[in-house]
Amino acid sequence: MRDGPAVVIDSPTLTANRMSQQTVFSGQNNILECISQTLRKRAVSNVREAFVNLLDQFGPPVLPLGLEPLRADVRTFLADWGPSYPAEKRALSWMGFDADFSRSLGAKGWLGLSIPKQYGGNDASPFERFVVSEELLAAGAPVTAHWIADRQSAPLILRHGTDAQKERYLPAICAGELYFCIGMSEPASGSDLASVRTKADRQPDGSWVLNGRKVWTTNADRCHFMIALVRTDPASERHAGLSQIIVDLTLPGVMIRPIKDLSGHEHFNEVTFDDVRLDADALIGVEGDGWAQATSELAFERSGPERFLSAMTLFRCLVGAVGPTPDARQAMEIGRLAAWLIALRSMSISVTAQLAGGEDPVWAASCVKDLGTGYEQDTVEVSMRLIDSLPSGPRAETTRRVLAIVQSMAPSFSLRGGTREILRGILARGLGVR
């Protein structure tokens, strides 16, 4: 807005003027009451400000100028790569594994985008990563090989790692050659993550001996390293005494057992550590700071486009199968999904802007994940409601098969990366209840 004559007014002065008038007119005896009223009003308005600030995190969803060439490049690359890649595989979204594809993205310079150039990255902003990610996900490209390394492990290593760790891991991550998984949950530690019992015991020579068990570890069987949250202080309880440790999954004593999920896929695993010996430099960051380090990555983990595009292939198939002349019910259902998709993209862009500004918008990111995963599951619901109404033909058949795949994955959408109920607890705490 340009400087205009009319609207610009110093509102604190306005309020002060009003106060003094009130004071004059109400007389000396009422001054105390007037002040106390003002204080009460201020107390209320402070609460209000705290809350309004939370919603203000969803500011104008503006992408900075200059990203269009990058988006166009990614679209061209995808058009060249995948005309024959079937919808049934695209349906796996960021659970689709293809190391060749990940390496080709690395060769394009699209992995580790925000990592400094000296470590093989591109020194780019979170917006570049947002654009590349959403284009890959919207196309249902197989990104799972590098996904965790690119999203979480590389930023973690950059932030907390030693120079040697950065040099060892980051260039290979950026090249799409080195894959990481995250070791969080354990058989007795699901949502209650602070109860983890896997332990790393420091040896006199500084090395570590690792014992314990992680479960639901996505892609452990196809990754090179795990960043695990483990107890390094045996006397500690809950959030204290935890550290993050990098585990070479080829070491003796590491046993990886794939767990078949209800759809028949083996995306996640049980990983057992039996006296695994790790070098001193396996520790990442500060010993005992593991909880803070792990939770500081949550905004990255919970606000990205993968939290609302997991069912995008199904939505695309549905739109294609409905065809150009939908009836009123079909139009209403697909329009409603599109309306929420646009709202979620707006939210995700706003959170990305905050990440780009160096902030840590965990509350807003939790909003995106709670709504986004619900939206993905709703895509299955809407598809179920419309499936019998689709004009018969190959598009309807494909949509049926894709629906079956996404439907059987959908329960995990609101479990992985923090359950819906845990997220809502975080949201409630942010509102000042709890």
Add this chain to the structure above:
Amino acid sequence: MRPLLQETVERLLADAVTQDLLRAAETGVWPADLWAEIEALGLPLAAVSEDLGGTGASWTDIFVVIRACGAAAAPVPLPEAILANSLLASAGLEPPESGVIVFAAGSADAPIAEVPWGRHAQWLALHDAVAGRIALHSLDGAHITTDTNVAGEPRDTITLATGSLIKETATSAATDTVLLAGAMLRSAQMAGALGRLTEINADYANERIQFGRPIGKFQAVQQQLAVLATQAAAAVAAAEAAFLLATPSAEFVTTSSAKAVAGEAAGKGAAIAHAVFGAIGFTHDHSLHFLTRRLWAWRAEYGSDAFWAERLGQAIATAGDDGLWLLVTGAFAETSNP
């Protein structure tokens, strides 16, 4: 500019819009003092360019004003006035310097239904989509049949007096101008009301004691409040996207999304608010209904969520499976920071 505008309007409305004012407004009392302050700040002309006597604020700046009106349940047609003046100015007609102005779609020769705040207005910006004209009419001598929406806000039927026309000009015959503009306003008002609803719900959950502790200590209540907050957040984000008005084609996509999302959020949010407040919130004495009844009313006005979802769905189906993602990403043009 946006933070200053936000602080100014929020403060003004927080001080002026008391429960007494809201109750009086529902009985038909016009809050003349509040409107005088609004005019003194030049707010109705915020979207009008400087050469036509306005401030030239962007719609992204104006979003915070409309949202604040919704949050305060402000019983004045400031959103309508901002838009009416903008409609005139963008057609090259200089808006009136003062006086309450509202907007509507219709013909000057026939009764015009559901004119917001018609009985309190001096001016009407009328878009005649059939004739392709935009006009400024005086409401002096107009015949007014009063009615209200479910929130008790005036929604009157107006028959213009002879010679009411002040000035007019040809404009595009786009039939949706008023519908889109109204939907955009209501989505931002709903976003504001949902935000305020979340805030007073959180406060109440901390104050109200049952079973020996604040009801906010119960996870069942916490989870409900979290849902309310996410619905408010979605409404804010969707409305912000609409107010970007990135391109003319984006206007339809983001506005239909905003009205559909905010409308659905209004339904869910109001229901949760009434669940948390219990019986006291269902009384007329309690102030909760000033927000929830408005949410119900605004959800219905200028097209319900189902109406806009269906329209958006038609556009998506036309775009096809390959066009879907282009349509979604194209709705947010990449611009420099406003």
